[in-house]
Amino acid sequence: MSTKGRGRPRTYDSDAALGAALEVFWERGFAATSLDDISAATGMARPSLYAAFGNKKSIYRKSIDKFNREFLGQLEAVLFAGTGIENDLVNFYLAALPTYRSGDRVARGCPVICTATVEAAVDDTIQGDLAAAFDHIDGALVARFEQAQADGELPGSAVPSRLGMLAAALLHSLAVRMRVRQKGFQAEQFVRASVGEILKT
Amino acid sequence: MSTKGRGRPRTYDSDAALGAALEVFWERGFAATSLDDISAATGMARPSLYAAFGNKKSIYRKSIDKFNREFLGQLEAVLFAGTGIENDLVNFYLAALPTYRSGDRVARGCPVICTATVEAAVDDTIQGDLAAAFDHIDGALVARFEQAQADGELPGSAVPSRLGMLAAALLHSLAVRMRVRQKGFQAEQFVRASVGEILKT
């Protein structure tokens, strides 16, 4: 690992490689993705992959971590945009949809919720990463409802922790539903209707 | 395939074998489960597995289908028990928890939502099975809210289709959260609080 100095210069960009690796993990899941798949997607030979990021699980964790930082950061910015609780919340979900719909062949939902969850039952480190990501989302949503209550947008009888967990459930459902691809499911309509129900006093 | 007649009698029970196969798929996911794993779990040699159920994907689909029939049937019975919408709904989720918590090592959530969803992006037949299962749950929940409205338990202004999809989101969230195993997550508390919010006029 050297940014400069003696030696043959590396031909890859670490961040781009992790992004390309995520794409294949996202489509096929962790177990069904081979190092050859990652090698083809990144253009890096297997020994280079190993030297740069470690073994397959390590590559997976690093690519998921990168996704979490970028994606959750973007979602949180929308959630705390300050356009009122209803608007912020609707925009929060709508901001996730383009990512959940992405994919060359078909929509793939959320890479974290849809691929890491499987591994969580047999791999404790991935389970830890995943639980931390869930905690992070829960915390952000609860905090947003607390802020709304402080701003007088919610009655004093409202319970932000309950609303936050309910709002998180909406995101989980969207994350898997977009990958399940039921015919006739209207994501935007579902988002607006559900947020309306949640905020109904 | 013969129930009686000439030939060496089979030593396995098809239903029990599919149940044992589901256990390993449930813990490790489809891709990470080998035919040797299934062979060990069922006590059937690989050629017998192949003769009885077909290839790995066929075994998976049959075992998931058996789970869906049994589990969803059980949940629907609770949902339509007729003890009032709030009780029925709470009991619906609570009835799912023992299954979601089951597992020798750790809780494994829902086998359908947590393992089939990964494959849905690359396998169209599994995607079709999965979408049908989701449609089924959606339909049952929406029907239950329609019934509640007809029974006068919900105001005329309520929209059963919206409430049903919101209630389905709760189940999806529970199904993955039980496998994610966040510290401090209280499932029963979450269920009661969320149902209370949903039914809050």
Next chain:
DNA sequence: CTCATTTTATACCGTTTCGTACAAAATTAA
């Protein structure tokens, strides 16, 4: 120009994978 250093790329190793061929075993029909 020479040498130390770092990355690349080929090739290999042992293991595991899915699927099947084949003979032995166990039953019923004749």
Next chain:
DNA sequence: TTAATTTTGTACGAAACGGTATAAAATGAG
């Protein structure tokens, strides 16, 4: 008892897997 039929269990084969040893290639330092 003999023959036909079905399941079982061993054993095999080709392919794919994760991971690594090793030499060639490409740079900077001296």
